[in-house]
Amino acid sequence: MTTVGEQLVQWLEIYGVDTVFGIPGVHTVEMYRGLAASPIRHLTPRHEQGAGFMADGHWRATGRVAACFVITGPGLTNILTPMAQAHADSVPMLVVSSVNRARTLGLGEGDLHEIANQGIVAAQAAAFSHRLSHPAQLGEVLARAWAVFEGARPRPVHLEIPVDMFSMAAEGTVSRPSRLRAPQPPGDLLSEAMAVLEGSRQPVLIAGGGAVEARVGALAEHLDAPVVMTTNGRGLLAHDHPLAVPASPSLAAVRRMIAEADAVLAIGTEIGRTDFDMYDRGGFEVPGQLIRIEIDAEQMRRGARPDLPLLGDARVAVDGLLGRATAPRAPGDGAARAAACLAESRGEVGPAYARIIALLEQMRETLPEAPIVCDSTQAAYAGNLLFGAPAPRHWFNASTGYGALGYGLPAAIGACHGLKRPVICIAGDGGLQFTLAELGLAVEEGLPLILLVWDNQGYGEIKSYMLENGIAPVGVDLHTPDFLGLARAYGAAAARVERIDALPDLIRTAAGRAGPSVLVLDEALALDRQG
DSSP: OOBHHHHHHHHHHHTTOOEEEEOOOTTTHHHHTTTTTSSSEEEOOSSHHHHHHHHHHHHHHHSOOOEEEEOTTHHHHHHHHHHHHHHHTTOOOEEEEEEOOGGGTTSOSOOTTOOTTHHHHHHTTSSEEEEOOSTTHHHHHHHHHHHHHHHSSOOOEEEEEETTTTTSBOOSOOOOOOOOOOOOOOHHHHHHHHHHHHHOSSEEEEEOGGGTTSOHHHHHHHHTOOEEEOGGGTTSSOTTSTTEEOSOTTSHHHHHHHHHOSEEEEESOOOOHHHHOTTOSSOOOOSSEEEEEESOHHHHTSSSOOSEEEESOHHHHHHHHHTTOOSOOOSOSHHHHHHHHHHHHHHHSOHHHHHHHHHHHHHHHHSTTSOEEEOSSHHHHHHHHHOOOSSTTSEEESSSTTOOTTOHHHHHHHHHHHHTSOEEEEEEHHHHHHHGGGHHHHHHHTOOEEEEEEEOSBOHHHHHHHHHTTOOOOSOBOOOOOHHHHHHHHTOEEEEOOSGGGHHHHHHHHHTSSSOEEEEEEHHHHHHTOO
C-alpha cells in the first residue's frame, strides 16, 4: 500500500522539486517515509523561519520551487514570516504542514500543537491555503499550486494534511498535468505598444523581478532605451552594459530621466513604494505614456496606472513585442542618457553609501559568479540604491516590501545549495542573530558560503534614524557576541577583515573551501576606508 505521505513525495518528484527544507516532528514523520528512497534532498534547518527563507533563496537563485515540511501549530506560525516575505516579493514555495486529527479540530481539548484554524492564519501569507479532506484531493490541490507557480503571479501555497490521513491509502495515479502556458497579452495591444515604443524619441524601460526570464536586453538594444532595474531586477542587463541603469527609481536622477521620457515600458514590477518612493516624496509618476506588462490584473491597477496595460507574463510579452519589431532604431542617445543618469545618481547617494557601493563592486569583481544575498543592513540599502549585478539572480535581499530581518543567512544557504557554487551573504550583526544557528546547516552540507558580518554593534541604521529625528536611542545598542568564536564552534572557517584591501584575497580563499567561511568586518573600517 502506498500511503498519502509517500504519495506526496512522489508528486513532488513529478513536479521537479529537488529539495525539501523541514524539521521532522511526531506530526509529520509519515511525510518522511518516502523521502529516504527519493532523489529529493532533505535539509534540516534549525528553525522553521530558516526553512522558509531557504526555500525563498533557493528559488531566487535557481528558479526552482522548493518545498517546506512543518508541523502544525508552532511549525506553521514560525514559517509565516518567510511566507509573508515571499508573498510580498512574488516568490513561490510549497509549505506542507500537518494539522491535528480531523475529528478533534476546533474542539479545544488541548491536543499537541493545537491552534484554532491555522489555515486562516496561513492564508494571509499565501496564494491559497487548503486542508486535505480526502486522499483523492492531493493531486488536485498540487495541480492548483503549480498553476499559481507557473501561470500566475507566483506566491507561496499552503497545504495542510490531518495527521491521521498521512498513513491512509493513497488514491489516484501520480501523473503531471499538462504544463500551463503563461498568459500573453492580446496581439493587437502588443502591436500598438511596439508602435508607441518604436515611435518614441526617448524611451525608457523599467524592469523588475517579474522580468527575470524576459529578453529585456534584446528589447532595450532594439529601442536604444536605458533600462532602470529595480532591486529584484538587477542583472537583467549586466552592470557594464551601456544601457544599464542599476539604480533605484527613488533617486532624483532616475526620476528625472523617467520624467523626460515620452514612452516608458514597465516590465514585471509592482511599482511598490519601498522601491519607487523610499524617500516619501509623494508617490511615483510617469508624465509620458506608460505601458505596463503585469501578470496580476489587480496589481495593474495599483501604483502607477498605465495608459496601455499589457496583462500577461513578462517573458512571453517581451517575446511578443520583439516579434513585432521593425527595423532597429538608429544609434541614438540611449547610452548617453543611461551614463548621465548613473553619474548623477552616484553624486546623489552621499559619501558613506558611495564607499559601501564601491566595496560591493570590489566583491563583485573578485567573485563575479557568486550571487550576493543580503540581510536588511546598511550594505543592502546602499546596494539597492545603486549596485549593478553581472547577471540576473545575482543580487537579492529582503529590504524592500515586507522587510524581514534574519533573511540573509538562510536565503544564502538555500541559494548556495541550489547552485552548488559560492554565494556571498552580507548580514548585520543584529539581523544575523535572528537566524545565526542556520550556520550549522551550512557546515553540515559543506556549502561554500561566504558570510560577511557587517558589524556595528547593534541596529546601526535605526540608531541613526533615531538621532536624525531627535529621539534618544533606546534598544539599538546590542551586545555583540564573538562571531569568530561562534563560527569556529560550528566548524566554519573564520577571519577578521583587518584591512579593506585584504578583503578580495579573503573572499578568494573562502571560495576555494569546501565549507562555509565567516568574515567579520567592522562597519567603521568599511566606511572610513582605513588601511
